[in-house]
Amino acid sequence: EAGVTQFPSHSVIEKGQTVTLRCDPISGHDNLYWYRRVMGKEIKFLLHFVKESKQDESGMPNNRFLAERTGGTYSTLKVQPAELEDSGVYFCASSQDRAFAFFGQGTRLTVV
C-alpha cells in the first residue's frame, strides 16, 4: 500500500512568488491534514479536510494560504504571495478513523 506522498520534496522561491504544494493521501482515507514545522519548532496544525470539505481551518496563518481538495482525493496548498516567514517544512497526513495519522515526507519550502 502506498503511503502519503507529497510533491515537491523541496522548493526554493523568491518572496512574492507563488508556490503550490501537493499531497496524495493513502487511498480511502477521508481525513487529510496539513501541518507545518517552522525553524525547528513544534509541528503546527494548519487545516483538516473530511473528503472534499474543510472541517477545520483554524490553523491557516492568513489569506495568502489556500487549500483545496477537489473530489476528496489529493489536496493542494497554495501560498500566494509567499513571504520569508512562510519558510518551513509542510507536512500532510491522512487517516481513516481520525487516529493513527500517517504522515508524508514533507515539502521543505524556502522563501528567499
Add this chain to the structure above:
Amino acid sequence: GENVEQHPSTLSVQEGDSAVIKCTYSDSASNYFPWYKQELGKRPQLIIDIRSNVGEKKDQRIAVTLNKTAKHFSLHITETQPEDSAVYFCAATVSSNTGKLIFGQGTTLQVKP
C-alpha cells in the same frame, strides 16, 4: 489555548542506557496521545500511542505512561541503540475529537555508540 509542552529539547545518552522524554498537555478532554519518530530527512512515523483509558503501554523497548490527573505522559526507551537517534514528537488530540493533533516542540535524541 491548547498546548503541549515537551522536555528536554535535546537528549544525549550512551548506547544501552535508557531515555525518557516527558510531555504535558493543557486540554483535559484530550484522549489520544501518539508519539512520532522522525529520522533525518524522513517522514514522522508513529511509534507508539496510548488512549486515555490506559495508564501504560509497552512495545518491546519502548513504553509510554499516562497520568491523566497530572496531564502528563512520557516516552521511555530502554537499551537504546544508535538507530534510535532521531527527533521525537509527542502529541495530543484536541477536545473536538477531529483527529487534529497538538504537537510538542520535539526532542532530538542522540545515542552515542
